[in-house]
Amino acid sequence: MSEPRETKASPAMADTDIAIVRIAPETSFKNKAYEALKEAILKMDIYATPEPVMLDERALSERLGVSRTPIREAIAMLEQDGFVKTVPRRGIVVVRRTKAEIVDMIRAWAALESMAARLITTTARKKDISALRDFFKDFNNDRLPQDHIEEYSRANIAFHQALISLSESPVLVDLTNDLLLHVRGYRQLTIGRKDRTATSLPEHLAIIEALEARDTELAEKRARDHTLGLAAYVEAHGQELFT
Amino acid sequence: MSEPRETKASPAMADTDIAIVRIAPETSFKNKAYEALKEAILKMDIYATPEPVMLDERALSERLGVSRTPIREAIAMLEQDGFVKTVPRRGIVVVRRTKAEIVDMIRAWAALESMAARLITTTARKKDISALRDFFKDFNNDRLPQDHIEEYSRANIAFHQALISLSESPVLVDLTNDLLLHVRGYRQLTIGRKDRTATSLPEHLAIIEALEARDTELAEKRARDHTLGLAAYVEAHGQELFT
DNA sequence: TGAAGATTTTTGGCATACCAAATACCACGA
DNA sequence: TCGTGGTATTTGGTATGCCAAAAATCTTCA
Structure with missing residues (x-):
């Protein structure tokens, strides 16, 4: 039952190691x-x-x-x-989450994201931080976020995930992604609200600026307050969505 | 196949609902x-x-x-x-965690705990906050933590879990417990180190004081810095423990 | 006609059998 | 003696079948 890995098993080719990628684990x-x-x-x-x-x-x-x-x-x-x-x-x-649970999750998200911001100010490259602006390059005074809510919502999520990723912390990334998955279904109904969308973009830019300035405390605070703001918003306006 | 739920199923007892606790779900x-x-x-x-x-x-x-x-x-x-x-x-x-992973987890823990501290300053009762001191009532200048490391380590963990619980946030509690479980096996080998144990107790007391003073920013900062200190310690001194 | 009671159906929990891949082991031959 | 090839074994993956609890449905009788 010889496996067709190599034609010959001579020691001479021990480190020629042809790019064998462990075959396909064929997910179960x-x-x-x-x-x-x-x-x-x-x-x-x-x-x-x-x-x-x-x-x-x-x-x-x-x-x-x-x-x-x-x-x-x-x-x-x-x-x-x-x-x-x-x-x-x-x-x-x-499982259906209650409003209180969603708010609670957003708070935890805020905690993790503010820590990510903190770490970014000390380790991330300037170039990568600045690149965060690209997520919003399609929006400006002539093309307001609140007029393209669906699109902005996607950019918004992508921004937050990219931000966390910059922390180079797998734990922060994983925990946040898990939380986001739970909040998401509900999110599309709340984040999209025009009144909040309007203030969202400026806050994002302010976070990026603090990161670029390597101002650890300020970046942390802005990241935290921004997401806590969402939590407060959901707590105040998300009533009708939970039966 | 009549079930002995009640002797009679008369509508009259519909809302007498005797404390029937759903029988025993008999964990699977x-x-x-x-x-x-x-x-x-x-x-x-x-x-x-x-x-x-x-x-x-x-x-x-x-x-x-x-x-x-x-x-x-x-x-x-x-x-x-x-x-x-x-x-x-x-x-x-x-799964065996690398030092980097443990440090990463401790950082996430710091993020969650600092958020817990923040919430506590606005919602917890004075009495419950002060009760946190009880975890260390068996330690003083005549009975130093570093002389009873095993016992202090347990008190330490209990304190942190009680602290998080005071936030009344199920998400923070659950996430932190999960992280602690992973850090724990490693923890007994590091937390116990005398040099760090000595500074641990005063920092805990400082956190409690900030909470009692309802100083949100300070409590958050002290909680965060305390746990980040542990992360830094593990990163610096935990080398030998990972093969 | 209506409801208690028996019967059928549905649903998750668990045990068992078999498969294929990966490995371990062994015998044979240069 | 070394190693080559093949066979037996181990191990996780999956399919199936049956069980009992609970719900749904049907039956029967006052």
Whole structure:
């Protein structure tokens, strides 16, 4: 059962090491199911209907063409993420967050992002910091964010993720991404509001300026206050969205 | 197949609702296995041996007296937590963190704790804040922390967890607990160091004072700097612990 | 007609069997 | 003795089947 890795196994070619990339790990059905279900959950509007959204193992296994086993493992993973909650003998329900929980998550996000800003002032390159402006290059006084809310919202998220990434901290990046996934479904309904969008862009630019100035305390404060502002906004105006 | 819920199902007792606590959900084998494995992993000293620690599904299922199915689901959950990593056709390995990762986690912890401190200054009761001193009531000039490192280390962790809890923020609490679990195994080897322990207690007291004074900015800064100090310490002195 | 009660169906939990890849092991031959 | 090739074993991945609890549906009788 010789593997066609090399034609010959002579020691002479020990370090010629042709670019063998460990073949393809062929992600398992479990992981495929996890990704598929996660995407599906994030895509649907959980807050649209009053009745809870349920998932059915057998239906999903048939739908994805695999057995229940990998489906169940994927669901166990999603439950760890806090996206679903399985109730024994009852069903699997997609978790709906309350307004208080969303606000709480945004606060944690603010904490992580302000730390990212702090780190950036001491390690990031000037060039990379300045590049953050590019996310908003399509917006100006002639093309206001509040007139292209959908587009601005995407730029907004991309900006925040790029900002965190500049911290070079995998933990901050991962934790923030997780939080953003939860806030997101709700986000599209709130961030888009014109009244807040108007103040968003100037605040972003102010953050970038503080970062460029290497003003650690100021950058941290501006990043924190900006996101805490969103939390306060949601807390004050997000009432109607939660049943 | 009548269930002995009530002797009679007359509408008259519809809202008498005797404290029925949903019976016992009898935590599933999956969850039992998850808890058991998690505890086992946290208890062992992963950094002791040079070779990676492996887990065997079949051995575990036999050990815990259940089939592989719930074991595999538990492992899928642990993998989400970042405690283990399963390599197809190779095995399940308990993840070992590098020094850089531990430092990174401590920084994130600092971010979350400083936000907790911020929130506490605006919402917590004076009484609850002052109660934080109790964790250190067994230490004083006649009984120095550095002479009872093991005991002080426990008090230290308890203090930090109590602090975060005072924020009344479930997200901050959960995220911090997760981070602490990862840092912990390493922590017993570093926090215990005498040189740092000596400065730890005064800093804790300073944090409490700022909280009592309702000085938001100061409390936040002290909480952040205290934990960032730990991060810096680990970064500087934790070399030898990672192979 | 209506509701208690029995029956069927649905749903998640768990055990088991088999597969294929990766590895370990072993015998044979130069 | 060394190593080459093949076979047995190990290990995670997946499919299936059955169980019991809970819900839905049907039955029956006052």
